[in-house]
Amino acid sequence: MFDIGASELLVIVVVAILVIGxxxxxxxxxxxxxxxGKMRRMSNHFRAGVDEMVRQAEMEDMEKKWADRNAEIMAKYPKGSDEEGGAAPVTPEQLLGEDMEPLAASGKAPDADAAAEAAIARAAPQKAPEHGGSPAVEDEPGLPLDTPPAPPKKGE
Structure with missing residues (x-):
């Protein structure tokens, strides 16, 4: 700020000790x-005030641009329609496609019971095959804690 070096600060301290004691x-x-501290607070307050004035001026400029653009659009499309076709403004309901309509309104409502049963069947857990129950599983090695297969009987 004032660009005071170490040597200048030392001279100021020595003079202050001699003058003040x-x-x-x-x-x-x-x-x-x-x-x-008071000078810093005043300068920060002043800087904040200047920054706020700059922001307000920028906001006023933006609001003026938005108002001018809005007036231009309203002059070009006074009824909210395009100039060529003269069509009425489009409502959000008109933007929905056929696939976005509710099923009950389109007459394509599926049977509720059949849909529920199909959902339950898809969500039902599938039971895993038991070890030793099917021929494909017999070829696999057993787990360490599985019971060993019964030895074949003599005579069979």
């Missing part, structure tokens, strides 16, 4: 600190 130096430093 070592006894009154703490009180003088406190007073100087208070004055510096």
């Amino acid at each position: 070592p006894k009154d130096m703490p009180a003088a430093m406190r007073a100087a600190g208070r004055w510096i």
Whole structure:
């Protein structure tokens, strides 16, 4: 800010000790600190005020541009329709396609019971095949804790 180097600061401290004296130096430093704090607060307050004025001016410019553009659009399309076809404004309901209509309104409502049963069948858990129950599983090695297969009987 003031570009004070170490040598200039040392000269200021030595002069202050000689002029003020070592006894009154703490009180003088406190007073100087208070004055510096007040100056910083005032400069921050001033800077914030200037920034707010700049923001307000920018907002006024943007609002003026938006108002001019809105007036231009309203002059070009006074009824909200295009100039060529002269069609009425489109409502949100007219934007929905046939596939977006509710099923009950389109007359394509499926049987509720059949749909529920199909959903339950899809969600039902499938039972895993038991070990040793099917021929494909017999070829697989058993788990360490599985019971060993029964030994074949003598005579069979």
